Amino acid sequence: MPGTAQARQLSQISIPATTLDAALIILARETQIDVGSTEPGLRTVRTPAVKGRMSAGEALKRLLRATSYRAIEVDPRSFRIVRSLRRPQPPAQARAPRPSPPATLPARPASEDIVVTGSKQRVKLLRYPGSVTITRASPPPVADKASDMSEIARTMPVLQHTALGAGRNKVFIRGIADSSFNGAAQSTASTYFDDIQLAYSGAEPGLKLYDIAEIDVMEGPQGTLYGSGSIGGIIRLTSNPVDLNSLGGSLAGGATLTAAGNPGADLAGVVNMPIVAGSLGARLVAYRIVDGGYIDDPERGARHVNRTSTSGGRIRLRASPGDGWDIDLGGVGQTIDARDSQYAMRSVGPLSRRSALAQPFHNSVALGRLQVTKDWGDGLRLISASSIVGYRTDDVFDASPPGPNGIPLYRVAYHVRGAKRLLTHETRLSRSLPDGGSWVAGFTLLEDRDRLSRELGSPDNETSIIGVTNLTRSASLFGEWTAALSPKFAATLGARVTSARTDGEPSTQPRDDRFVRGRSTRRVDPTIAFSWLLQPRLALFGRYQSGFRTGGLAVAKGVGRVADFHSDAISVEELGLRRLRGGPTGLAFSTSVSLARWTGIQADLVNSRGLPYTANIGDAHIEAIEATGDWIPVEGLRLVGSLLYTHNKVSGPLALLSQPSRRHLPDTPEFAGRMTAAYGWTGPGEMSFQAELSANYVGSSVLGTSNLLDMRQGGYGLLGVTGRVKRRNIELSLTFDNITNSRGNVFAFGNPFALGSRDQVTPLRPANARLGVGVAW
Numbered sequence: 166m167p168g169t170a171q172a173r174q175l176s177q178i179s180i181p182a183t184t185l186d187a188a189l190i191i192l193a194r195e196t197q198i199d200v201g202s203t204e205p206g207l208r209t210v211r212t213p214a215v216k217g218r219m220s221a222g223e224a225l226k227r228l229l230r231a232t233s234y235r236a237i238e239v240d241p242r243s244f245r246i247v248r249s250l251r252r253p254q255p256p257a258q259a260r261a262p263r264p265s266p267p268a269t270l271p272a273r274p275a276s277e278d279i280v281v282t283g284s285k286q287r288v289k290l291l292r293y294p295g296s297v298t299i300t301r302a303s304p305p306p307v308a309d310k311a312s313d314m315s316e317i318a319r320t321m322p323v324l325q326h327t328a329l330g331a332g333r334n335k336v337f338i339r340g341i342a343d344s345s346f347n348g349a350a351q352s353t354a355s356t357y358f359d360d361i362q363l364a365y366s367g368a369e370p371g372l373k374l375y376d377i378a379e380i381d382v383m384e385g386p387q388g389t390l391y392g393s394g395s396i397g398g399i400i401r402l403t404s405n406p407v408d409l410n411s412l413g414g415s416l417a418g419g420a421t422l423t424a425a426g427n428p429g430a431d432l433a434g435v436v437n438m439p440i441v442a443g444s445l446g447a448r449l450v451a452y453r454i455v456d457g458g459y460i461d462d463p464e465r466g467a468r469h470v471n472r473t474s475t476s477g478g479r480i481r482l483r484a485s486p487g488d489g490w491d492i493d494l495g496g497v498g499q500t501i502d503a504r505d506s507q508y509a510m511r512s513v514g515p516l517s518r519r520s521a522l523a524q525p526f527h528n529s530v531a532l533g534r535l536q537v538t539k540d541w542g543d544g545l546r547l548i549s550a551s552s553i554v555g556y557r558t559d560d561v562f563d564a565s566p567p568g569p570n571g572i573p574l575y576r577v578a579y580h581v582r583g584a585k586r587l588l589t590h591e592t593r594l595s596r597s598l599p600d601g602g603s604w605v606a607g608f609t610l611l612e613d614r615d616r617l618s619r620e621l622g623s624p625d626n627e628t629s630i631i632g633v634t635n636l637t638r639s640a641s642l643f644g645e646w647t648a649a650l651s652p653k654f655a656a657t658l659g660a661r662v663t664s665a666r667t668d669g670e671p672s673t674q675p676r677d678d679r680f681v682r683g684r685s686t687r688r689v690d691p692t693i694a695f696s697w698l699l700q701p702r703l704a705l706f707g708r709y710q711s712g713f714r715t716g717g718l719a720v721a722k723g724v725g726r727v728a729d730f731h732s733d734a735i736s737v738e739e740l741g742l743r744r745l746r747g748g749p750t751g752l753a754f755s756t757s758v759s760l761a762r763w764t765g766i767q768a769d770l771v772n773s774r775g776l777p778y779t780a781n782i783g784d785a786h787i788e789a790i791e792a793t794g795d796w797i798p799v800e801g802l803r804l805v806g807s808l809l810y811t812h813n814k815v816s817g818p819l820a821l822l823s824q825p826s827r828r829h830l831p832d833t834p835e836f837a838g839r840m841t842a843a844y845g846w847t848g849p850g851e852m853s854f855q856a857e858l859s860a861n862y863v864g865s866s867v868l869g870t871s872n873l874l875d876m877r878q879g880g881y882g883l884l885g886v887t888g889r890v891k892r893r894n895i896e897l898s899l900t901f902d903n904i905t906n907s908r909g910n911v912f913a914f915g916n917p918f919a920l921g922s923r924d925q926v927t928p929l930r931p932a933n934a935r936l937g938v939g940v941a942w
Contacts, residue, residue: 178215178224183749185210188228189246196221200236202246207234233411243542247443248410283357283381283401285390286595286603286645287546291745294647294657294694294706296339296384296757296791298323306889307415307939308898310431310454311375314356314400319861319883322809322837323382323791328912328927331456331473332371332501332528332558339384340787340811340833341397341735341761345868345914348769349615349635349719349779350730353397354385358497359404361534361552365394365587365613365637370530370556372402372499373475376435376450379403384759386712386735388690389659392609392641396712396735396763407483407493409446413437419898419937424906425516426459426931427469444485451478459931460507464519464572470505489540497532506562508915510924515908516931521565521573522624524916531555544597549590556585564621564775564918579775579918580620580627588612593643601655606644613637617720618672632672633727635717639665645692652698657708659692669718671727684716686732703744706757711736714767719779730779733765749800756792763787766815773873775918782870783817785830801845808838815870822872832912834864834879855889868913876923881909883929898937906932 176196180188186207189200198221215227225236225244236244279290281297290299298321315334318324325337327345335347338354347367356363356370363370374380385398414436421429433452440446453476458469477499484492503526510518534552560581565573593607616634620627645659668683694708716731741757763785771777793807813830820828843857865880887900912927919925 175218175220177218180212180215180224180228181748182214183212185212185228185232185234185246187749188212188215192221192224192228196224199243200225200246201243202234207246210234248408281381281383282379282403283383283390283399284605285593285607286605286647287597288603288647289601291702291704291743292601292655292696292698293743294655294696295708296323296739296741296755296759298382298793300380300382301378305378306896306898307891307941308417308419308889308896308937309900309939310419310421310935310937311373311377311433311452313371313373314369315371317374317380320839320859321382322807322839323384325832325834325837325866326369327832327914328507329368329915330471330503330507330526331475332503333368333526333560334371335367335832336369336400337832338382338398338400339759339761339789339791339809340813340830341385341763342830342832343766344768344770345831345874345912346769346771346777346917348777349617349633349717350767350769351394351714353394353714355391355394355399357391357399357401358532359402359534360536360548360550360591361532361554362587362589362611363530363532363554364556365585365611366615367558367583367585370499371475371501371528372497372530373452373454373477374402375433375452376405376448376479377402378405384739386690386710386737388688388710388712389643389645389661389692390605392611392643392661392663392690393639393665393688393712393714396714396733404479404481405448407446407448407481408437409439409443409483409485411437412439413942415939415941417937417939419935421457421933421935423457423459423933424931426933427457427472429455429457431455431937444487446483448481448483449479452476458504459516460505460509461514461517462505462520463513463517464521465523467505467523470523471503471507472505473501473503475499475501489542491538491540493534493536493538495534497530499530501526501528503527506915508912508925508927510919510922511926512924515926515928518915518925519572520563520916521576522561522563522578524561524563525559526561527557527559529555529557544599546595546597547593548595549592551590552588554585554587554589556583556587558583562775562916562918576624577622578620578624578627582618584616584618586614598649601649601652602647604644604646607642609639609641609643611637611639611641619720629672631720631727633669633718633720634672635667635669637665637667637715637717639663639715654698655696657692657694657696661688661690663688663690665715667715667717669727669729671718684729684731686713686715688713702747703742706739706741706743708739709736716767717779719769720777728778728780730767731765731781733763733767733781735761735763737761746795746797750797753795754793757790759787759789759791761785761787761789766817768870770869770871770874771917771920773921775916775920777917782819783815785813785815787811787813787830803841803843805841805843806839808836810836817870819871823867823870823875827867827875828870829867831869831874832866832878834866836862836864838862850892852890852892854891855887857887859885859887861885863909863911873920876913878910878913878926881907881911881929883907883909894941896939896941898935898939900935900937901932902935903929903932 318326381401387395418432431454458472481495506524536550539547562579564577564579595605618632622628641663643661647657713734739759845855861883910926
């Protein structure tokens with residue numbers, strides 16, 4: 166236990182009964198010591214109130230007495246909390262049953278201990294000068310089935326998404342949406358797994374988020390810290406670290422019943438293994454999910470055709486040789502197989518369609534990474550991360566020409582294969598200063614190879630048609646500095662200098678050779694921001710930032726043609742207000758207004774024949790207002806509400822083909838909102854209970870910016886309820902989703918070759934219930 170002069174100095178301590186992570190933050194603030202930890206379980210441990218005049222060492226002793234953790238001295242004023250090998254001491258007396266926090270929490274903009282990891286500088290949430298949504302589960306529900314990012318988007322109004330199917334969906338942030346279709350254009354929102362970029366272009370990979378500690382949605386552009394492809398923002402998935410001192414894990418499974426559909430099932434396991442206590446360990450994750458189908462195809466006499474199965478796993482090795490060094494080596498792998506597409510046709514039925522052949526989809530992603538981290542005692546941190554990501558897709562669409570009565574004349578398949586390889590490296594040095602200032606500086610190297618091949622014809626005799634390979638290489642230098650000009654006011658300045666080149670090559674000789682094979686881009690993307698502490702837990706923030714996407718070569722309108730598309734750029738001004746709770750109860754909120762100017766918008770599109778192309782479609786202005794409220798009136802009860810209002814207007818040749826009132830960006834409703842009420846309480850026999858009710862509304866949007874794509878979608882509500890019972894380390898959960906059996910049209914697209922009929926809808930999964938069980942040790 167700490168025994169230094171700093172730890173022995175007497176201070177007036179006033180820490181309420183709360184969780185261990187919150188108690189340590191309060192202790193550090195009151196005694197001016199630094200307390201850090203990489204342990205994932207601090208937020209799940211309850212600690213008693215500690216009040217009175219005493220040393221920091223004595224307060225630490227009281228807080229950790231009945232836990233499985235201990236304090237290690239790093240320097241005279243810094244301590245690290247690690248898991249202890251001893252059994253915790255029992256509390257002095259039994260406590261009466263009391264409410265406990267709900268197990269699943271939609272979003273947490275509410276506590277001073279939260280650090281914005283994606284800032285790359287460990288900036289506290291209150292002083293972060295920008296809009297960010299941080300989602301954590303505290304404690305994490307063991308028995309739940311994991312979601313992917315398109316499913317998470319349902320719980321965050323600030324996120325929008327397409328609904329072509331798992332592994333084929335695009336995710337947008339705050340209305341920065343370019344297209345409903347997948348193609349050569351770089352993504353508007355980049356997804357990161359810890360410090361590793363998962364994809365460069367196309368759809369979000371659809372990883373199932375098992376054993377994830379935190380999800381950060383940082384609204385964009387994030388050009389200074391993350392470079393091209395983050396014009397809408399970034400999504401950072403933070404995995405649970407390896408615990409080097411304790412053997413543990415979890416096993417969970419469940420069964421799902423869907424009205425008018427097939428049943429589904431899921432199974433997942435996590436194991437954490439110390440190999441050399443305190444120095445070397447491993448963490449493994451494995452899962453298998455089957456989602457039952459619910460779409461019928463009477464033309465082929467097939468029922469519930471859209472069954473989807475997902476299998477995946479992760480491994481992470483960590484070595485801590487000492488002196489602040491950590492080395493992480495790991496891998497991620499996942500495959501998605503869908504037997505058929507999930508769209509329906511209004512003319513056939515709410516859950517039915519007519520097609521001549523099955524339209525299956527396959528997706529596989531594999532990631533390898535190496536990361537080295539060095540922490541010094543004065544807040545200095547070095548991170549060097551390298552990765553390789555491989556991504557393969559295989560899509561089949563029904564291109565059969567319809568006859569006079571709607572029955573296909575003969576069968577034609579359109580087969581699209583994609584192969585991507587992304588290499589990245591980043592090295593950065595950052596420091597968090599005692600006065601609230603911070604800085605980060607580093608460099609990033611990237612190489613992305615994206616190959617598209619296509620075939621068209623009879624399913625038994627397909628003919629190859631022109632495809633494209635794009636090779637992008639970029640190098641960037643970046644830096645950001647936050648200066649605490651006074652105890653209440655901090656200013657942030659930053660910039661990123663990028664040099665990028667994209668070389669495109671068609672797979673065969675195109676009909677028209679008027680295209681540029683290579684294109685270079687040089688950019689400087691600045692950041693100017695401020696944070697002004699109006700009250701101890703209330704801050705005003707403002708931000709200006711810019712970003713861009715690289716251009717390239719893509720297939721063009723017609724068969725056998727290719728064409729260039731150019732870089733686009735965006736700038737955003739934002740002003741917001743954020744309030745955090747000061748204890749276990751109270752109100753927290755965040756709100757902001759923003760204006761974005763987007764020029765030369767890249768978009769992946771389809772023509773009237775259903776064939777894809779990529780083009781720069783024009784410019785857009787996007788205005789947004791967002792708000793999140795998080796209220797805990799009494800311990801155990803939590804009410805959360807969030808909303809996003811956006812208004813955008815697109816100008817350009819394609820937009821002029823739409824009605825003036827509908828010249829909007831795709832997949833972005835003017836209004837979206839969510840409300841959640843959750844309550845948790847403890848009962849006799851070491852039992853605890855949680856209940857949660859959620860309500861979502863998604864307003865109407867359009868499929869795209871043109872007369873062909875001017876089709877309405879959205880405009881639906883969704884209700885869900887979840888209950889959990891936990892006794893010791895065993896948990897049961899029962900979830901009802903879409904309890905009103907809404908038939909809302911999530912997405913007005915499924916097959917590009919039937920788009921002209923304006924008959925396609927993608928219905929919500931019908932009312933469904935899942936029973937889950939999990940055990941943790």
